[in-house]
Amino acid sequence: MEDPKLIIVSNRLPISVTKENGKLHFSESTGGLATAMQSLPADTSRLWIGWPGIASDELTPGEKRQVNNYLAKRGYVPVHLSTEQIDLFYSGYSNDTLWPLFHYFGEFTHYRDDYWQSYKQVNQLFAKVIKKHIDARDTVWVQDYHLMLLPSLIRADTPEARIGFFLHIPFPSYEVFRLLPERQAILKGLLGADLIGFHVYDYARHFLSSCTRLLNLSHTHDKVVYDDRSVTVDSFPIGVDYSKFQSAALSDGVKVEIDRLREHYPDKKLILSVDRLDYTKGIVHRLEAFEQFLQTNPKFHKQVCLVMVAVPSRIDVETYQTLRETVEKTVSRINGEFGSIDWTPISYQFQGLPYDELVALYAAADVALVTPLRDGMNLVAKEYIASRATPTGVLILSEMTGAIDEMPESIKVNPSDRSAVARAIKTALTMPKAEQSIRLASMQRRIARYNVQRWGNDFISQLEDVTRSNKPTTKKQLTTSTVDEIKQAHARAKNRLLLLDYDGTLKEFTSSLTPELARPPRALLALIEKLATAPGTTLCIVSGRDHQTLQRWFGKLPIILVAEHGAYVKTNGSWQKTATSFDKKKRQLRPILDQFVDRTPGSLVEEKDFSLVWHYRDVPTELAYIRTLNLKHDLRNLIKGTTTGMFDGNKIVEIKPRSITKGHAATTLQDKYNPDFILCIGDDFTDEDMFRGLPESAYTIHVGHKDETVARYTISDVPSVRSLLRKLTDK
Numbered sequence: 001m002e003d004p005k006l007i008i009v010s011n012r013l014p015i016s017v018t019k020e021n022g023k024l025h026f027s028e029s030t031g032g033l034a035t036a037m038q039s040l041p042a043d044t045s046r047l048w049i050g051w052p053g054i055a056s057d058e059l060t061p062g063e064k065r066q067v068n069n070y071l072a073k074r075g076y077v078p079v080h081l082s083t084e085q086i087d088l089f090y091s092g093y094s095n096d097t098l099w100p101l102f103h104y105f106g107e108f109t110h111y112r113d114d115y116w117q118s119y120k121q122v123n124q125l126f127a128k129v130i131k132k133h134i135d136a137r138d139t140v141w142v143q144d145y146h147l148m149l150l151p152s153l154i155r156a157d158t159p160e161a162r163i164g165f166f167l168h169i170p171f172p173s174y175e176v177f178r179l180l181p182e183r184q185a186i187l188k189g190l191l192g193a194d195l196i197g198f199h200v201y202d203y204a205r206h207f208l209s210s211c212t213r214l215l216n217l218s219h220t221h222d223k224v225v226y227d228d229r230s231v232t233v234d235s236f237p238i239g240v241d242y243s244k245f246q247s248a249a250l251s252d253g254v255k256v257e258i259d260r261l262r263e264h265y266p267d268k269k270l271i272l273s274v275d276r277l278d279y280t281k282g283i284v285h286r287l288e289a290f291e292q293f294l295q296t297n298p299k300f301h302k303q304v305c306l307v308m309v310a311v312p313s314r315i316d317v318e319t320y321q322t323l324r325e326t327v328e329k330t331v332s333r334i335n336g337e338f339g340s341i342d343w344t345p346i347s348y349q350f351q352g353l354p355y356d357e358l359v360a361l362y363a364a365a366d367v368a369l370v371t372p373l374r375d376g377m378n379l380v381a382k383e384y385i386a387s388r389a390t391p392t393g394v395l396i397l398s399e400m401t402g403a404i405d406e407m408p409e410s411i412k413v414n415p416s417d418r419s420a421v422a423r424a425i426k427t428a429l430t431m432p433k434a435e436q437s438i439r440l441a442s443m444q445r446r447i448a449r450y451n452v453q454r455w456g457n458d459f460i461s462q463l464e465d466v467t468r469s470n471k472p473t474t475k476k477q478l479t480t481s482t483v484d485e486i487k488q489a490h491a492r493a494k495n496r497l498l499l500l501d502y503d504g505t506l507k508e509f510t511s512s513l514t515p516e517l518a519r520p521p522r523a524l525l526a527l528i529e530k531l532a533t534a535p536g537t538t539l540c541i542v543s544g545r546d547h548q549t550l551q552r553w554f555g556k557l558p559i560i561l562v563a564e565h566g567a568y569v570k571t572n573g574s575w576q577k578t579a580t581s582f583d584k585k586k587r588q589l590r591p592i593l594d595q596f597v598d599r600t601p602g603s604l605v606e607e608k609d610f611s612l613v614w615h616y617r618d619v620p621t622e623l624a625y626i627r628t629l630n631l632k633h634d635l636r637n638l639i640k641g642t643t644t645g646m647f648d649g650n651k652i653v654e655i656k657p658r659s660i661t662k663g664h665a666a667t668t669l670q671d672k673y674n675p676d677f678i679l680c681i682g683d684d685f686t687d688e689d690m691f692r693g694l695p696e697s698a699y700t701i702h703v704g705h706k707d708e709t710v711a712r713y714t715i716s717d718v719p720s721v722r723s724l725l726r727k728l729t730d731k
């Protein structure tokens with residue numbers, strides 16, 4: 001058997017294939033991710049799957065083979081994309097829908113069905129390629145917003161795989177995310193992972209809140225349960241290869257470059273601005289802030305120069321073409337307005353620089369002006385700090401970047417506030433050297449420690465931890481052999497008692513505002529009847545619902561009905577009240593519950609003869625949490641020392657006499673019928689009372705995978721319960 005391996009999946013491979021004059025060229029990039037991968041423990045073999053950067057329709061079959069072979073030798077597996085897919089999946093859904101929306105640029109976000117279709121298709125294509133290479137014991141780490149459907153697609157093919165996902169851009173607040181037409185599919189796609197990583201906890205929080213609001217999932221601060229699996233969500237702020245930047249800054253090649261820069265800009269303070277040309281980076285706002293600085297600080301004229309590097313990016317997307325024109329016009333306007341024969345305030349270049357020249361700029365610049373309007377992390381800020389070989393240099397950093405949390409010693413600015421940025425430029429240029437050195441040293445210590453190597457290692461080791469601790473949720477899971485055992489015991493028995501809860505057991509939960517939607521479908525009624533009419537069978541539905549509803553739904557069937565957790569029982573065709581009146585207490589408590597309903601849209605009060613129930617299934621989680629706490633606090637004082645109890649259930653709080661429980665109802669039935677086979681199934685805390693009251697020989701089954709249940713077994717969901725019951729009716 002092969003050793004387990006680590007499979008990295010990203011839209012782009014760290015290698016680019018280009019074709020010039022009919023000849024293929026291969027260039028390897030050593031971006032952050034590639035560095036992080038190199039530093040992972042060497043004992044696991046790796047495979048990297050992604051697009052090699054050239055459209056498949058530009059390659060002849062022979063060239064495609066050549067590309068595949070070249071990549072295979074280096075541990076890379078290509079996913080070949082056509083020109084159309086690059087257009088619709090990459091430039092389209094990824095960069096014309098997700099990128100702007102996730103960065104809060106609603107006005108640049110385009111929703112198109114052909115984009116989405118292509119996004120799905122390409123994610124499926126990636127899944128197909130992965131399937132060819134994956135083994136059940138492998139770890140897969142999927143990168144970024146281009147591949148958000150992939151975790152679930154991999155999970156469907158290889159359920160045992162260990163799957164991690166990292167998002168390199170912000171995850172927006174629910175208010176913004178919910179604008180996306182395909183929002184649910186995207187969340188479900190991500191939830192196929194065991195661990196989902198974000199740069200900062202705010203993004204994780206937004207993701208969790210979207211899961212709650214859009215998929216109705218409950219979560220703790222770092223976990224959400226989906227499809228019976230626990231998915232961990234956490235923050236891992238990506239770092240840079242600190243020592244590489246430090247040593248480059250001291251290298252001879254870079255020193256030559258620094259001297260060249262000094263010669264070119266004699267006696268000038270250099271302010272540096274480096275980004276991909278992207279509207280999220282706030283380049284126009286930055287230029288306007290610099291303009292304002294020049295307007296308000298004439299004594300700095302001819303003393304400073306803003307060196308602006310804008311790296312071409314996504315040039316096929318229209319928004320980027322327009323942005324380029326705006327930036328270039330703004331640069332010309334400012335240079336025209338303030339410049340002179342011997343001074344150009346802004347030195348602008350629309351072109352990427354070789355690594356050494358970039359580090360030389362970082363090392364030579366007196367100030368780095370990093371002011372994105374929104375940025376997942378921002379590595380330029382960290383690289384500037386890592387490249388300072390002298391104890392000087394000031395960083396001005398936007399508070400809209402993920403990096404700000406780790407760099408509080410920078411001059412923090414709101415990038416939209418041009419006056420504040422202009423003032424920050426002046427503060428930076430006049431900051432005493434001693435202060436610069438203190439601020440810089442403190443940031444350097446932090447950036448050096450949590451570098452890109454640590455980031456990669458942390459993510460992978462946490463992925464291992466969470467998958468290890470995820471396993472026990474299936475400890476009691478009903479196996480095929482137990483199902484056979486139950487079937488045989490059921491067939492042998494002469495006197496059977498079946499105790500079945502209804503909501504969440506025989507029928508899925510529906511919105512509490514429209515309880516009629518929970519009415520039993522015809523097929524379910526037929527199944528219950530078939531089970532109940534088998535000779536020697538007593539079937540009982542034990543529910544918390546009121547007796548009128550149970551009568552309406554099941555009144556015609558030859559079964560026993562227990563309503564309101566045992567307050568009412570129907571045997572031999574007539575209903576009996578088993579408890580004394582609860583009316584007085586209800587009259588006292590109902591107005592309090594009504595007040596809470598008025599202030600909490602989505603909630604409702606259900607009044608039964610022997611209980612009051614506050615339902616909050618349709619209330620946003622955060623609000624439900626606060627309201628439930630307050631409600632319980634108010635009620636507690638009123639029921640203290642009485643026979644009334646208050647119980648938490650599945651998105652409900654129930655107030656009822658303590659003596660009425662499903663457990664009591666179940667034991668009464670057991671005493672009465674003295675069965676030789678008991679099957680009891682339920683999903684709720686009230687069903688735990690039944691499980692507890694029954695003898696050890698009873699087959700007690702909890703719906704959902706919860707280890708703390710006192711039931712002997714667990715079963716995944718409602719359809720599985722129905723399938724188990726159907727098996728009992730098979731001859």
Ligand code: GDG
Nearest residue numbers: 168238274276311352353354355358375376377378379380
């Ligand atoms: C995304 C997220 C997140 C830039 N100009 C040149 C050049 N660069 C390199 C920098 C830096 C990288 O490009 C830019 O990284 P950023 O983090 O600043 O921004 P994005 O490209 O938008 O990256 C971002 C990142 O993913 C990682 O998770 O931080 O928030 O948007 O490494 O050095 N490199 C060279 N010449 C240049 O002219 N050689």
